[in-house]
Amino acid sequence: MSREFIPVRIAVLTVSDTRGLADDKSGDTLVQRITDAGHSVADRKILRDDRAAIASLLRAWCANPDIDVIISTGGTGLTGRDVTVEAHRDVYEKEIDAFSTVFTIVSMQKIGTSAVQSRATAGVSNGTYLFALPGSTGACKDAWDEILVKQLDYRHMPCNFVEIFPRLDEHKRRK
Template identity: 40%
Template structure:
């Protein structure tokens, strides 16, 4: 993969990882563990990690609380982005964002299509910003999280933060 505008220097970012699930626990949250490990391996700090129920009020309350942390650069959600009746992360996050990054969801679904075929259409992965924080909402599957992190988020995270701060 070619990086069109290589970053001159990597920046250590402060991140929050939020798993949205009615059933996962800290012990069984493999996707949350993958996100944290990949961020740490890339030199970023995890300032917050939690699991919230797939309830719009709980997801919104979590976003409101994280918004108060002015040191926090990036929030990554995992789970609740499908079309099942209990999947509400997309609605909450999309209403929260000031600006969306449509290319993230488009590219994620295209990359997912390469791996899982037409079922990728059910993904409502989204990204954007609010108050100088980047926010990503990913599916809950470990494979989807790994794909999004390695192919899209980690390669562009420093660049996107610099754009927000510029």
């Protein structure tokens, strides 16, 4: 069975107290890979490490019918300023637990036991997928090249995230 590619609309958020668009290498890496894969960048922003502000933007993007997926980079570490994971979890309706596990497996192959310092996470809210990636360009490349490019491609078998888009919010349509 052959399937046609379905482009996905992806918003990119960089969480950083120090970077702007001019020096956002991780955000640039994601944007390039998203467009190279045939998807579109629906929006792009940079926010400081502020849990409430991050969660607020994530909620707004989840409510936007022109955004299917949100990928954030930065703020997933262990320091006091790293609050992206908490902001994501404030928004999730369901967490995609295996994403963290698979990302750790991919990271272990590249950086060994240093992978334990990452808290990459993913979830679903309001029919939108959300992924929180570490702030390094290497981590963004690994997450995209080894996981997301496949799971965001409708042609990927045996299953992928795109094919279940229509059912992500089915519970809201029940009587």
